[in-house]
Amino acid sequence: MLVRNRLRNYSQKKGKSKVSRTYEMSRTWSNGVLEYWGIKRRHPTFRHYSSTPVLQHSEIDKQLMAHTDYFFWGHRSGKLIVLLLMVVFLSACASTHQSRQAVSDGASEKTGQREAADQATIASLQEDLAALDAGIDKAEAGQVAQTAVRYSYYLAEQYELVRPAVFHNVLVRIGLKERGLCHHWATDLMEQLELLDLRTYQLYWGVAHRGSELREHNSVVIAARGKRFEEGIVLDPWRNSGALHWVPVKKDTYPWQPRPRHEW
Numbered sequence: 001m002l003v004r005n006r007l008r009n010y011s012q013k014k015g016k017s018k019v020s021r022t023y024e025m026s027r028t029w030s031n032g033v034l035e036y037w038g039i040k041r042r043h044p045t046f047r048h049y050s051s052t053p054v055l056q057h058s059e060i061d062k063q064l065m066a067h068t069d070y071f072f073w074g075h076r077s078g079k080l081i082v083l084l085l086m087v088v089f090l091s092a093c094a095s096t097h098q099s100r101q102a103v104s105d106g107a108s109e110k111t112g113q114r115e116a117a118d119q120a121t122i123a124s125l126q127e128d129l130a131a132l133d134a135g136i137d138k139a140e141a142g143q144v145a146q147t148a149v150r151y152s153y154y155l156a157e158q159y160e161l162v163r164p165a166v167f168h169n170v171l172v173r174i175g176l177k178e179r180g181l182c183h184h185w186a187t188d189l190m191e192q193l194e195l196l197d198l199r200t201y202q203l204y205w206g207v208a209h210r211g212s213e214l215r216e217h218n219s220v221v222i223a224a225r226g227k228r229f230e231e232g233i234v235l236d237p238w239r240n241s242g243a244l245h246w247v248p249v250k251k252d253t254y255p256w257q258p259r260p261r262h263e264w
Contacts, residue, residue, distance in 0.1 A: 122149050125246055128233060129201075133224030137200045144193065144201060144222065148235050149244050151192045155185060156242025163241045182238040186218040189237060190264065193220065204229045205264050208254035217254055229258040 126145035159180040209215035223232030
């Protein structure tokens with residue numbers, strides 16, 4: 001609390017500075033930690049914690065005092081700081097792409113808007129997949145696009161995803177979540193796409209920074225049948241926490257390499 005209060009006081013003097021944004025981010029993440037430890041009411045999955053009403057600091061203090069058995073080091077702020085450091089230093093598959101916001105339950109208008117946005121996303125991916133080669137079956141491109149986009153959202157629900165992705169990685173590593181690391185996404189999406197029995201496409205497993213505990217990233221790569229891995233498109237649901245991110249292998253910031261088939 002002392003560190004957080006100092007950050008808040010300093011940001012009030014300096015305006016909406018980097019320190020202020022850092023404080024707000026740390027408070028959002030700490031809310032997620034408190035929620036998963038039962039201190040706050042658990043909200044439906046696939047929600048932004050930044051949209052959750054924030055408890056007053058005094059109320060948080062009282063709740064923390066009643067849940068000190070969850071803190072390894074006793075000091076309240078110390079635990080939160082350590083977890084934030086874990087987010088930065090102990091989570092492979094790090095990314096800055098976090099864009100999609102969830103829709104409130106029962107909001108039919110927003111649900112309709114999301115469905116329209118999903119259809120636009122599917123159509124855009126279908127177009128990019130069809131452009132991989134002149135011999136591509138456009139109907140099959142539509143199947144792949146629909147499966148990749150919608151199944152990624154399904155996996156987010158199955159993983160009971162917490163945003164951002166790097167924070168969910170921490171929850172998996174400390175045992176509070178079972179799945180949701182990048183290789184889980186790649187495995188599950190790969191299995192679903194293989195069920196389509198594709199004729200004009202072939203699937204690859206892409207890996208970047210292989211062997212690095214902090215930087216290794218895994219994702220599905222799809223290319224036209226008979227084309228090389230480097231000519232394919234990365235299908236990465238981890239990067240945007242279930243909102244599928246795709247990009248040509250050659251244009252991505254990750255140094256992708258194909259993983260041998262027998263290692264899948």
